[in-house]
Amino acid sequence: MLQLESIGKRYGEDVWGVQNIDLELEPGIHGLLGPNGAGKSTLMRIITTVSKPTTGTAYWNGTDIIDSPGTVRNVLGYLPQDFGVYPDLTAREFLQYIAALRGLDRKTASDRIDELLAVTGLQQDQDRKLRTFSGGMRQSVGIVQALLNDPELLVVDEPTVGLDPEKRVQVRNLLTSVASDRVVLLSTHIVPDIEATANKVALLRDGELLTHTTPESLIKETESKVFEYLAPREELDTIRRQYQVSSTVQQSDGVKVRVITDDQPTPSAEPVTPTLEDAYLDQIGQRGVTHNVTQ
Amino acid sequence: MLPNRATSIAYVGWADFLQRVRSRRLLVILVVIAYFGYQLNVGTFELLYQDTVAGETISYRGEPTSAYVGLSTGVTGATILLFFGYYILSGSIMRDRSTGVNELVASTSIRNVSYLLGKWLSHVGMVIVLLATLGGAALVNHLVHGAGMTNPLWILGAVFLVGLPLGCFVAGVTIFFQSSDKLNGTLGNVVYIFGALTLLIVILAAGSEQESGAIPLWLRLGDLLGLFAAGEMTFDALLAVAPEYSGPPVANYGTGSGEVVRYHWDGGSWPQWFYINRFGVILLGIGLVFAATVPYKRFAPGGESERRSLGDRLKRIIPSLFPGKTVQKTEIQTPAEISMTPVTDRASGGFGRLLIQELRLLVRGYPWWWYIGALIIGIVGLSGGTASGAIVSIAAIWPLFVWSGMGYRTVQHRITPLIVSSKQPLRQLIAEWMAGALMTAAFLGATLWPTIVETSFDGILVLAGVVLFVPSLAQALGLWSQTRRVFELIYLVLWYIGPLNGVPALDFAGSTSETAGTATPLVFAITGTVLFLGAVVHRYLQA
Numbered sequence: 001m002l003q004l005e006s007i008g009k010r011y012g013e014d015v016w017g018v019q020n021i022d023l024e025l026e027p028g029i030h031g032l033l034g035p036n037g038a039g040k041s042t043l044m045r046i047i048t049t050v051s052k053p054t055t056g057t058a059y060w061n062g063t064d065i066i067d068s069p070g071t072v073r074n075v076l077g078y079l080p081q082d083f084g085v086y087p088d089l090t091a092r093e094f095l096q097y098i099a100a101l102r103g104l105d106r107k108t109a110s111d112r113i114d115e116l117l118a119v120t121g122l123q124q125d126q127d128r129k130l131r132t133f134s135g136g137m138r139q140s141v142g143i144v145q146a147l148l149n150d151p152e153l154l155v156v157d158e159p160t161v162g163l164d165p166e167k168r169v170q171v172r173n174l175l176t177s178v179a180s181d182r183v184v185l186l187s188t189h190i191v192p193d194i195e196a197t198a199n200k201v202a203l204l205r206d207g208e209l210l211t212h213t214t215p216e217s218l219i220k221e222t223e224s225k226v227f228e229y230l231a232p233r234e235e236l237d238t239i240r241r242q243y244q245v246s247s248t249v250q251q252s253d254g255v256k257v258r259v260i261t262d263d264q265p266t267p268s269a270e271p272v273t274p275t276l277e278d279a280y281l282d283q284i285g286q287r288g289v290t291h292n293v294t295q
Numbered sequence: 296m297l298p299n300r301a302t303s304i305a306y307v308g309w310a311d312f313l314q315r316v317r318s319r320r321l322l323v324i325l326v327v328i329a330y331f332g333y334q335l336n337v338g339t340f341e342l343l344y345q346d347t348v349a350g351e352t353i354s355y356r357g358e359p360t361s362a363y364v365g366l367s368t369g370v371t372g373a374t375i376l377l378f379f380g381y382y383i384l385s386g387s388i389m390r391d392r393s394t395g396v397n398e399l400v401a402s403t404s405i406r407n408v409s410y411l412l413g414k415w416l417s418h419v420g421m422v423i424v425l426l427a428t429l430g431g432a433a434l435v436n437h438l439v440h441g442a443g444m445t446n447p448l449w450i451l452g453a454v455f456l457v458g459l460p461l462g463c464f465v466a467g468v469t470i471f472f473q474s475s476d477k478l479n480g481t482l483g484n485v486v487y488i489f490g491a492l493t494l495l496i497v498i499l500a501a502g503s504e505q506e507s508g509a510i511p512l513w514l515r516l517g518d519l520l521g522l523f524a525a526g527e528m529t530f531d532a533l534l535a536v537a538p539e540y541s542g543p544p545v546a547n548y549g550t551g552s553g554e555v556v557r558y559h560w561d562g563g564s565w566p567q568w569f570y571i572n573r574f575g576v577i578l579l580g581i582g583l584v585f586a587a588t589v590p591y592k593r594f595a596p597g598g599e600s601e602r603r604s605l606g607d608r609l610k611r612i613i614p615s616l617f618p619g620k621t622v623q624k625t626e627i628q629t630p631a632e633i634s635m636t637p638v639t640d641r642a643s644g645g646f647g648r649l650l651i652q653e654l655r656l657l658v659r660g661y662p663w664w665w666y667i668g669a670l671i672i673g674i675v676g677l678s679g680g681t682a683s684g685a686i687v688s689i690a691a692i693w694p695l696f697v698w699s700g701m702g703y704r705t706v707q708h709r710i711t712p713l714i715v716s717s718k719q720p721l722r723q724l725i726a727e728w729m730a731g732a733l734m735t736a737a738f739l740g741a742t743l744w745p746t747i748v749e750t751s752f753d754g755i756l757v758l759a760g761v762v763l764f765v766p767s768l769a770q771a772l773g774l775w776s777q778t779r780r781v782f783e784l785i786y787l788v789l790w791y792i793g794p795l796n797g798v799p800a801l802d803f804a805g806s807t808s809e810t811a812g813t814a815t816p817l818v819f820a821i822t823g824t825v826l827f828l829g830a831v832v833h834r835y836l837q838a
Contacts, residue, residue: 084709100645150638177630
């Protein structure tokens with residue numbers, strides 16, 4: 001289990017990346033959600049011991065990882081958001097390099113590389129130099145390297161960025177399959193990825209933890225607050241200013257809008273079942289964030 | 296149309312300039328520049344006329360009047376810019392490539408020449424900052440150490456008149472080199488410094504052979520550093536205190552050992568030809584920017600060139616020699632279909648595999664001619680048929696490509712988070728160092744073996760010294776500076792003075808017969824050890 005106590009990270013004089021974070025992560029997938037600049041990557045760097053906190057500490061199974069970073073590094077799998085590869089190594093050579101860094105023996109490393117390349121569909125490309133890989137393929141290599149040492153703590157920052165929908169589903173399945181008895185911290189802006197995989201969701205805003213709860217209870221808090229109705233196109237801007245608009249669907253006779261509000265916006269508006277995305281927007285309270293769909 | 300283009304150029308230049316001046320590295324550069332200015336003004340080194348009378352060298356230097364301080368600071372500023380300006384200024388185009396800004400720029404309507412002129416302007420802006428620092432230091436130093444009244448106009452005017460055009464020229468060279476796939480890396484760095492050295496030596500040699508006042512106009516127009524102008528302006532003042540002077544009419548840098556005679560020079564008019572010269576040098580710089588549009592590629596993904604390695608080329612040319620695996624349709628298995636091997640032991644070493652991969656990283660990705668050159672060095676060195684000094688010097692410079700990525704590569708390819716979050720972050724550092732040491736041992740061992748056979752233990756000590764020193768210097772400077780240019784510049788200067796010119800005290804590679812058996816190898820071995828410890832400290836702080 002990973003415990004964070006009063007974690008804070010200050011940049012410069014008075015700019016806090018994260019502040020007063022208390023969090024307990026038990027085995028399972030924990031989704032980390034928050035707008036840009038909320039402190040997600042900062043928190044992940046602290047958990048992975050890449051960065052030291054200004055205040056507070058963190059424990060892995062009771063051991064202080066700030067004092068003894070080796071404790072968590074031994075069992076850690078990490079995919080940073082902005083990770084790189086050595087372009088002149090082949091995919092297999094790069095993974096062997098990471099396996100050696102993680103302290104795996106030759107046989108285990110080789111077996112794990114074969115298996116993970118198989119589930120990410122990179123077997124045929126394993127002997128190609130990484131400079132020839134597309135962005136999505138490099139991302140897949142990143143995911144494989146994070147899983148090489150069969151980590152007990154897996155921290156992945158935006159793992160599905162740059163992947164096509166099919167690959168995204170594969171990554172979700174992979175994360176779900178490895179998360180049975182280990183801690184997975186998944187940061188992403190793609191709320192459906194969290195919805196499909198996470199047992200719990202931690203919401204960050206302005207460097208502070210808003211909540212850490214199950215997706216169901218988060219959605220429950222938004223129940224009876226989500227409405228859909230057909231509005232004239234010319235009113236869309238007004239609606240956006242007035243309500244938290246979750247999505248819009250262009251139709252021939254107007255725009256079907258989905259809004260989050262305590263009161264029914266118009267008599268024709270019908271209450272609908274909220275999604276995790278609705279719940280997230282309700283908690284974060286951003287205006288004008290929408291997904292447009294044309295029908 | 297033209298005002299729009301001018302605005303585009305200005306914005307490209309301004310954005311690049313802001314990015315540069317907000318870097319903390321600039322502060323370090325300015326401190327070093329100011330220190331140079333201080334050393335010049337307190338006379339640690341100075342522009343000197345030198346003559347030999349009855350076997351004794353006599354140095355002539357000017358009294359530190361405003362005019363003299365301005366003139367000598369200007370020439371020094373130009374010299375600094377000629378030798379170090381390239382390394383300080385370069386990086387702007389590569390930065391756009393590594394950050395992906397070039398993709399945005401490539402999708403806009405800005406013309407290549409406008410973009411490159413904008414970058415050139417930013418470089419010139421940096422030159423102005425550097426010269427202003429040097430000029431400011433000269434002003435302060437004249438106030439403290441100078442003779443007569445401090446005249447800011449003379450001091451700053453001379454600094455900018457001599458230094459700025461040369462800076463414009465170096466900025467143009469930088470743009471040209473950065474725009475070329477062949478010259479934007481280590482090769483360009485090497486070509487530049489030797490080009491600058493050659494230029495200076497040729498100008499000085501040509502000027503020193505002439506009688507005072509008889510330097511032909513074409514030669515004066517090639518006076519990049521203002522040395523001939525300085526000579527023309529101060530020579531009469533020199534003759535006033537030393538009418539018997541028979542040395543060269545051009546001053547050179549020196550420390551003024553031996554007898555020093557001071558002459559008094561209060562300034563005067565700059566020669567007319569010098570204004571034409573400065574204007575021409577600026578035009579040359581701008582011309583190089585226009586020339587750079589030929590090799591410049593508007594978009595190069597990830598800052599990586601499209602160069603192919605020798606192996607890749609062979610694979611393309613004769614695919615039958617490299618059959619590879621038959622391409623099949625990729626079948627993706629689900630995690631449920633595969634029984635994943637559990638990992639129970641995460642402390643099973645792996646250092647050997649790490650070392651192998653680090654060796655691969657060191658030897659891959661160079662142009663084909665580099666491998667051919669390495670092979671020739673090996674064959675010639677092992678045959679022992681050539682004068683040892685020459686081949687040792689070459690062997691000490693050829694692996695510059697190998698060493699210069701050390702320490703910096705993890706930053707360049709954003710691998711650092713993966714390393715510092717591993718259980719033993721120091722292992723990568725040690726593996727990289729050992730890979731570098733093995734490469735050094737291979738190159739220098741192949742060429743130093745006659746010395747080892749001849750001198751036994753002393754020869755082994757020479758080899759040990761270079762093996763300890765060079766990879767440690769590369770790794771420590773790469774880690775601390777987070778660029779490869781600092782190592783390349785320092786190493787090139789060191790190599791030029793030591794192994795190439797055979798100055799025994801700096802001959803870390805043992806290219807002269809005088810090195811073996813002295814304390815020099817030991818000094819470099821100890822320095823290397825200290826540098827390696829510095830790298831370890833850096834990694835420890837990172838982790």
